[in-house]
Amino acid sequence: MAAMLDFWNSRVERAPLEELQEIQLRKLKSLVDNVYRNSSFYRKRFDEAGVKPEKIRSLDDVAKLPFTYKKDLRDNYPTKMFSAPLNQVVRYHVSSGTTGKPTVVGYTRGDVDCWTTSLARALTSCGLGRGDVIQVSYGYGLFTGGLGLHYGAEEIGASVIPMGVGNTERQIELMQDLHATAIACTPSYLLHMNEVAKKMGINIKAQTDLKCAILGAEPWSLETRKRIETTMGIKAFDIYGTSELSGPLFTECQEQDGIHVWADHFLLEVIDKNGDPVPDGKKGELVVTTLSKEALPLIRYRIGDITVLNNEPCDCGRTHPRIMRIMGRADDMLIIRGINVFPSQIESVLMTIPEVGEHFQIIAERKGELDELTIRVEVTRAAFSDKLADLMRLEQKIGYELQKVLQLATKVELVETGTLPRSQGKSQKVIDRRKI
Amino acid sequence: MKGTIKQISLFAENKPGRLAKIAESLSKAKINIRAFTIAEAGDFGVIRMVVDDPDRAYKNLQGQGFAVSETEVIAVQMEDVPGGLFKIANTLGKGGVNIDYAYAFVTRSDLALLILRVDDNAKAIKVLKDAKINLVDVDAIVNI
Numbered sequence: 276m277a278a279m280l281d282f283w284n285s286r287v288e289r290a291p292l293e294e295l296q297e298i299q300l301r302k303l304k305s306l307v308d309n310v311y312r313n314s315s316f317y318r319k320r321f322d323e324a325g326v327k328p329e330k331i332r333s334l335d336d337v338a339k340l341p342f343t344y345k346k347d348l349r350d351n352y353p354t355k356m357f358s359a360p361l362n363q364v365v366r367y368h369v370s371s372g373t374t375g376k377p378t379v380v381g382y383t384r385g386d387v388d389c390w391t392t393s394l395a396r397a398l399t400s401c402g403l404g405r406g407d408v409i410q411v412s413y414g415y416g417l418f419t420g421g422l423g424l425h426y427g428a429e430e431i432g433a434s435v436i437p438m439g440v441g442n443t444e445r446q447i448e449l450m451q452d453l454h455a456t457a458i459a460c461t462p463s464y465l466l467h468m469n470e471v472a473k474k475m476g477i478n479i480k481a482q483t484d485l486k487c488a489i490l491g492a493e494p495w496s497l498e499t500r501k502r503i504e505t506t507m508g509i510k511a512f513d514i515y516g517t518s519e520l521s522g523p524l525f526t527e528c529q530e531q532d533g534i535h536v537w538a539d540h541f542l543l544e545v546i547d548k549n550g551d552p553v554p555d556g557k558k559g560e561l562v563v564t565t566l567s568k569e570a571l572p573l574i575r576y577r578i579g580d581i582t583v584l585n586n587e588p589c590d591c592g593r594t595h596p597r598i599m600r601i602m603g604r605a606d607d608m609l610i611i612r613g614i615n616v617f618p619s620q621i622e623s624v625l626m627t628i629p630e631v632g633e634h635f636q637i638i639a640e641r642k643g644e645l646d647e648l649t650i651r652v653e654v655t656r657a658a659f660s661d662k663l664a665d666l667m668r669l670e671q672k673i674g675y676e677l678q679k680v681l682q683l684a685t686k687v688e689l690v691e692t693g694t695l696p697r698s699q700g701k702s703q704k705v706i707d708r709r710k711i
Numbered sequence: 712m713k714g715t716i717k718q719i720s721l722f723a724e725n726k727p728g729r730l731a732k733i734a735e736s737l738s739k740a741k742i743n744i745r746a747f748t749i750a751e752a753g754d755f756g757v758i759r760m761v762v763d764d765p766d767r768a769y770k771n772l773q774g775q776g777f778a779v780s781e782t783e784v785i786a787v788q789m790e791d792v793p794g795g796l797f798k799i800a801n802t803l804g805k806g807g808v809n810i811d812y813a814y815a816f817v818t819r820s821d822l823a824l825l826i827l828r829v830d831d832n833a834k835a836i837k838v839l840k841d842a843k844i845n846l847v848d849v850d851a852i853v854n855i
Contacts, residue, residue: 659778660780661718661720661757661759661780661828662757662812662828663750663757666752692778693776
């Protein structure tokens with residue numbers, strides 16, 4: 276049985292909000308000062324906005340600083356936005372880009388430690404610790420999920436099974452043989468795993484030691500949580516983070532009532548469409564300032580997720596602000612099996628294939644437990660061939676080109692010219708039929 | 712090319728009502744379909760047909776937004792008796808001509824016609840003629 280700690284760092288996690296805000300202000304001032312001196316990107320941005328570091332005197336003054344966007348990371352590929360010398364970087368992670376250019380995130384030793392600490396606190400809040408066996412079924416490598424969870428799980432003294440993605444039957448076998456008590460993966464993959472286990476004649480609820488799952492990297496609903504918890508006999512916790520912020524960073528605690536965001540390392544804002552702050556408890560777009568990151572600090576970063584901020588202390592005793600379940604996106608990004616997909620990526624791929632027209636439609640569906648993306652494209656009159664094999668080759672070619680950029684297998688459907696909706700705005704291009 | 716006829720090919724999604732729409736538009740244009748086939752590949756299909764006025768059919772369908780093409784195919788008169796198809800296929804095979812696809816129909820005059828899409832029309836016409844197999848031209852198609 277695992278030796279359960281209530282807190283990883285009891286003093287910090289239960290510090291009064293005012294004390295946390297003092298830490299935030301102190302760190303914000305030094306961050307702004309530091310990036311103004313060490314990052315040409317931020318200095319230029321601040322100068323354009325007419326703001327000097329000494330103007331930041333209160334936490335509210337953060338609103339004087341300019342926003343940063345994913346586009347900035349892309350435009351400054353690979354490392355032009357970094358604020359630390361490259362010889363201080365101990366690791367890189369890279370995520371697929373929206374128009375071909377990927378996003379590179381660098382970590383100093385301190386950044387890796389901070390990331391690890393954040394997850395150590397989070398995993399402890401889920402009731403995990405020494406004696407637990409955590410199966411990390413997020414992708415390892417350039418994707419942040421695998422290594423992030425791995426370090427956090429090792430930090431709390433748990434035994435890690437660095438499983439990675441795929442090979443589901445083997446996952447289930449090792450889950451049984453090594454007595455995994457927790458698994459970290461996408462919710463859809465866990466449901467898929469449950470199906471595969473059934474086919475293998477294994478009842479996860481009765482025949483494994485699994486007691487909890489850390490699920491994220493894609494949106495999931497409370498209904499899905501209920502289904503996972505009852506059918507698999509486990510507790511399912513939401514995990515949140517993005518590669519730009521480091522990777523997965525925050526989870527729910529055992530109260531399962533919002534995700535705790537460590538205020539000593541991250542400053543949150545929730546804003547409306549005009550960029551103005553919304554009151555606590557009201558829906559808006561999440562904006563994050565990293566207070567501790569060294570290699571790639573982000574100031575007022577527009578993550579693009581829609582959520583609600585809750586500054587009330589949690590019943591678990593933690594005082595750090597909580598973001599409630601992510602309620603959607605401020606942009607048109609889709610998350611398919613843990614991979615971020617922008618319609619603009621699909622568009623730019625299709626534009627390189629002369630046989631298809633400029634009109635396309637993206638349909639996201641949940642088939643069984645896994646999300647599937649169908650790309651419907653119009654065959655141009657010029658490209659039409661009376662031979663079926665030519666058309667099937669065209670479908671395959673489009674699928675192959677898309678996979679190269681998206682890192683995701685999609686289903687391609689050729690449709691008749693003129694049948695897809697025309698110029699009715701971006702939203703018409705994407706049909707999300709998933710019930711999340 | 713002399714010896715070939717024009718086939719109309721259309722891209723069509725595999726869903727209810729698509730064929731009806733195509734047939735309706737040809738019917739309104741008073742174009743008669745002589746031979747017809749659908750090849751399907753999952754979500755879509757290719758409709759191929761031989762009509763009495765291919766150029767007008769092509770313009771009509773293109774005007775309605777269909778992805779349509781005209782393809783040169785060979786129409787061969789086939790004896791409607793056992794071995795009729797064998798003779799033709801064997802002739803082409805021995806002549807090194809590959810058949811991409813084919814479809815057949817029987818006319819009112821007890822004539823069977825075989826429509827052939829091959830990889831080399833000129834070669835196909837030559838070997839068929841050498842084997843004394845009758846090719847059918849556009850006029851014959853109109854008058855069937």
